[in-house]
Amino acid sequence: MTVRTRILILLGAVAVLAAVGLASVLHASARADRRDHTQAGGPRVTSGKVTLTGPGRMVFRNMAWGPHRDELTTVPATDPAGPRTASGVKCLRFYAGSGTGVCLQAVHGAVSDTYRALILDSRLRTRDRYDVPGIPSRARVSPTGRYAAWTAFVGGDSYAGTNFSTRAAIVDTRTGRLIPSLEAFRIVKDGRPYRAADVNFWGVTFAGDDRTFYATLATGGHTYLVRGDLHARTVTTLHTNVECPSLSPDGTRIAYKKRVAGLPKDAPWHLYVLDLRTMRETPLAESRSVDDQAVWKDARTIVYALPGDYGADLYEVPADGSGRARRISTAAVSPAYLH
């Protein structure tokens, strides 16, 4: 084969491959149009006023296709499947407490996306913004509205890299003081000071005293429930195999996902509730693997997201292990109940 023939073969093949590549890019960009059209049978969404101070309401990220996709929307807590009112504010993750909201957003840059956390006031106006170092996964606000926390996935920079780490940040929304990573806190594990390079934190949840919080600490292949102290800047391990804790409104129980032996590796979690006084674990009546930081709708009910046709759907289940799981809303994620 002459060099000329080879070059011609290569050029021909590159032309075909370029056409395939271009077609796939065009196909993927046409998706934008499809998703901007409301699909039949989906929830009705209209734009309107959304505030974080209406008792008995729920605010969440609307995932239904249409012009209001990804916006914060609100429904009455008693009618979660009903018509939605959209705010125009787009978030990947959201939470709210006492009129303060935290909204984790993607910022589309020229080359790559960056992420940021917005602190919102009760009328969803931005009060502060902070850089988030990676893909956001969890968001929380303390019951008083003073502290906000978020977790991001960081990593994936080596060849076929499979090592990820998480960063959990906490901000005092009153002073603007940011703790960029809980890794700066002193760790007390099993009663002794502990340090390691592989420490990761995620899934912060706050108590009502604006000092205590709970979170997941991972190190050496295990996860732990830790209780943190914002004044002393310490975290103390309390229990093993706890991820994404969520503290009950009365501060006595933790809803969380527990890694259960025998489940498939990519769906290994079961929802549990831990009583902090007795340390007794109660499995909840949800048989599917849940990968979410649950929220407490009230003292008796847990709400969480599971994958659905348009991203995610919301479900609820009793917190005492009784009853059964029930879908309350489709195409919705990151709910916050306003009290």
Place this chain on the structure above:
Amino acid sequence: MYVADSRASSPDAPASAEGAVRPVVAGRRRAAVAPTVLALGTVSLITDVSSEMVTAVLPLYLVAGLGLSPLGFGLLDGIYNGFSALVRLAGGHLADRGGGRHKWVAGLGYGISALCKPLLLLAHSLTPIGLILAADRTGKGLRTAPRDALISLSSTPETRGRSFGVHRAMDTAGALLGPLAAFLILRATVDGYDAVFTVSFCVAVTGVLVLVLFVPGKRVPVAQTPEAPQGSEDGPAQADAAARPATDAVRPTLRAALALLRRRDLRRLTICALLLGLATVSDSFIYLLLQRRLGVPDRWFALLPLGTAAAFLLLAVPLGRLADRAGRWRVFLAGHGSLLLAYALLLTSWHGTALPYAVLTLHGGFYAATDGVLMAAASDRVPEELRSSGLAVVQTGQALARFACSLLFGAAWTLWGDRTALVAATAALAACAAFSYTLRPKNPTPLRPKGTATG
């Protein structure tokens, strides 16, 4: 460029070898990198664009696209590292079994990796994705040694450092371009992960095609270039051996591959690479330490590897040339000196704004002075018939040593804290470097006549 010009007047250059090479390259010495090396560099560049496209978007895809939790994904890494070492040795051995197999074993490796890309479109949970990534890395393991053997076999002994430098620079350029391409596609689409994987596949196929079309299967003999440039009396003997291969040549059996370690030169080189590897702290720890020392903001954290890559890219060719002139072994050791300096900088109390630049430049310089240079140095000590196996042995030893180091370093960090762990690593590296210096081969090149096992 001055390196190229001054090379001609280099007093080290043995007259006889120069005389043999000159007629071929006279007049256009700068183009002295063999076409095969450029073709392999292009294949690596294209393939790295393809694979880094996937690597760059994978976390995003897992978390945002599939809603999976990627933590604990690295659990199998340890087991896989062992498996990957075996694959690499197998690739090296298969390639040596004659008949221009280097190209086809390397091609098989590139092909496997290419086929993994469209499979990513079909996998939606962690286990299949993990298997696909494992297959992708198997392809990488398979192709590395035959490819490096091809590079060394298609260059003259005295330009190997430069050839490897050119190849590594092209490879790194691809690694820098890949993420850029991926993010441009994501920007132009909505959740365009499928488009990223499809384009990545098309790019990978292009790479395989370039290999198939432009890398010669049967080696173009570098006949004008005697295998051992030093000592004019070796010249005729070598040319003779090249003219009638496979008669007194070493048969490429597995046993022969292992017996390579009985050669004192190669054994010493491997031992040094192993020891130095045992004190080479993995990249992610360096970045983590840099971030802790300086409080690099999180959003810059992802840019730190780019700093190393940029320095590697810029320094690979000059240091490869330097290795050809000043001695590969010296440059290889000096590269570890550069790493030692980087550790030392991380340990000082100096907090200047130049610190990250200095550390990353030294870190990139370390790669530029060691990665291709080690292969060039090892090539000098392995007969052609076993080139691929020999390189695989050295690479595997080094990779396993580095893996052991990252485990040890992680444990030291847990026990003593990051600073003390780094002090220990620095001391270990200094000791290993000093030991390697004393072990260095007396006469840095000559390969014994083929077939006569020495040592």
